[in-house]
Amino acid sequence: MSPSQFFAPIAYGAIAAAVAIGAPEAIDIVGLPFERVAGILLGLNVFLFGLWLQEMVARQGALKKLDQKIQRVQDVVIRQRSDMRSMAETVRAHAEAVPEGAAELETVVAEMRMLKTLVGQLSAKSAQAAKARPVAAARPAAQARPLTAQDDEYDDPIDDAYDDDRELTDEELILDSVRDALNEDRVGLSLQPIVQLPSRRLSMYQCMAAIRTPEGTEIPPETYLPIAEQAGLLATINNMLLVRSVQFVRRMRRQRTQVAYVCEIVGETLRDRDFFTDFTAFMRENTDLAGSLHFQITQHDAYRMDARTDRELADLAKLGFRFVLDKVTNLDLFISDLSQKGFRYVKIDAPVLVEKLSKQPDPRVLRRNLDLGAIDLMVDGIEKDAQLVSILDYGVDFGQGALFGLPRPAEKRDVY
Known part of the structure; x- marks a missing residue:
């Protein structure tokens, strides 16, 4: 009990006693009759009124304190709910990160298997070179x-x-x-733009292996490819290009780009059973790249694949990966068969296209045939505007060549 609660009744009692004693005497002075019993009752009423007033004040104080306690409890509950939501979000984010981390680990393991195959190839080539x-x-x-x-x-x-x-x-x-x-490990990645025609809007990049000297100078592909092919190194270079391309495309998808990338698979790689088996298994673990990575195969190699390689490419097509039929010289294409196997582009060198179609009564006959299989026409080797004008009448969908940009290091991809 507080001091005010203790002394207040005493004060009320003193006031009540003073009223009970003094009221009759004060009233007698003015000549009005007032008995002493009535004075006592009046004093008692004063005392009770004081107690009631004290009780009301005490109740008001208690209610105010109760409201303060309730507010504090509500604040605590709100903070706890906020903490619980934050904790739940953290747990959910961690739970979502675990599968992603596991998938990333599987990706790294698959890359290590391919790189191991490449190292084995390099060792074998070095042993042959020693002889x-x-x-x-x-x-x-x-x-x-x-x-x-x-x-x-x-x-x-x-x-x-x-x-x-x-x-x-x-x-x-x-x-x-x-x-x-x-x-x-000085094999980098160069990119050459592939544009949509006639708008010339960037649509894809062609991935190329960049062989660099110790000083950082890049050896042009037209210089090293014939020599590497005769030395039996073409498959190793192409295998390295595939690995670099997949790594780069996956990194670009995490950033921002929606541009597609075209990577060549040479015949030697298709026949390299150890690497190609690992590679197709690796791509099955990275189906999210299907819309961003297309594989380019020459017409010569596509028409001469063995049954096993054909099945492996068909499996990749079922996962959503698409193919480009490159270096087409024979325009008698099996459109339906190509479409079923996942070929969505036919690439022809500009001089070959002009030579073949200029003799046709209808220059768009190839375009209409490709439309039957939902296949786009892509022309390579476009170097001048006059050359571009001469092929636009053939219904070309995409163009590639020096006119639209030369190969540049992948690190400088933003220059286009």
Whole structure:
């Protein structure tokens, strides 16, 4: 009990006693009759009124304190609910991250399997190279030209690698540079734009292997590809290109881009059972890339695939991956068969297209045939505006070539 609650009744009692004693005397002074019993009753009423007034004040204080307690409890409940929601969101985010992390781990394991296959290939090629010098030694002397000033960038690292007295040809230098790039992981990725016609709006990128010297200079594909093919390195380069392309496309999908990418699969890779089996298994674990990554196969290789390779590509098509039929020279296409196998693009070099269709009475006959299988026509090697104008009448859907952009390192993809 507070002091005010203790002393208040005493004060009310004193006031009541004063009223009970003093009221009759005060009333007698003015000449009005007032008995002492009535004074006592009046004093009692005053006392009771004081107690009631004190009770009302006490109740008001108690109610105010109760309201404050209720408000504090509500604040605590609100904070607890907020904490519980925050905790629930954290748990849910963690639960969603676990499968993603597991999928990422599976992806890394699959990449490691492919890279292991590539390392094995490189080791085998190195062992073969130890038994034989570069390919130019077996070629006629007329095919080996003297080293020019443009080839100086290949001179120092190769000269240091050999201590014999014979002079290396430029093809041997290029081949050694390619081998070094493969062994030292200097195979990058270059991109060339593929545009929609006639608007020239960017639609896709062509992925190309970028072989770089120790100084960072890139060797043009038209320079190293024939030499690498004769040395048996074409499959290894293409396999590395596939791995780099998949890694790059997956990274770009996480960022922002909706552009598709076209990556070539050469015949040597299709026949490389160890790598291609690992690769198709890897793509089955990355079906989310199906809309962003297309595989390019030449008409020659597509028409000569064995049954096993044909089934593996058909499985990829069922998962949503699409194919580009490249280097088409025979326009008598099996449209329905190509469409069922997942081919959505037919790519023809510009000179070949003009040569074949200029002799046709109707220049759009190929376009109408492709429409039956929902296949788009893509033309490569467009270098000048006049060349573009000459092929637009054929109903071309996509164009690629120097006119729209040269291959650039993937790190500089935003230049287009």
